[in-house]
Amino acid sequence: MKEEFDDMPKDYQLRERLGFRMSRISKLMQARLESGLAEHGLTRLKWCVLSGVAFEGHTAPSDLADHIGVTRPVVSRLLKVMIDDGLIARKLSTHDGRGREIDVTPLGMEKLRKCWPMVERNQTHFLDKLSDDERRQLDQILDVLGAGESDRLDTL
DSSP states (O other), rough: GGGGGGOSSSSOOOOGHHHHHHHHHHHHHHHHHHHHTTTTTOOOHHHHHHHHHTTTTSSSSSHHHHTTTOOHHHHHHHHHHHTTTEEEEEEEEESSSSEEEEEOHHHHHHHHHHHHHHHHHHHHHHTTSSHHHHHHHHHHHHHHHHTSOOOOOOOO
């Protein structure tokens, strides 16, 4: 049986692998965020939609999908749920009257106001561990690692 592994690494250390380490940090950040959002009936994706529309002006479903980095079907399903939840509403486009735009409802704005401090605390919790120079380096490294990779995922 041992000969089956002769061509395999002898010093493999899972916890030192880039993918494992990045996934672990991502999951730690997600868990902190999701537990706070869940108290207000939101998921990370719902937060991404609400903040993308309200804070960043992404009102077209396809634009929102690009912004979040998920496929259009993912956004379509999510928008339906959020409409049913009363968080967002669809309206005719103000530009041409044929397309649809998304708008945050008063309930959605209330959720944004209540969750924003917690979302910001989650970000700050991790970024405060870094110096300003380390933050800039991390941003650059993440840009390099993401360059040329597919932007759209079926989950986030």
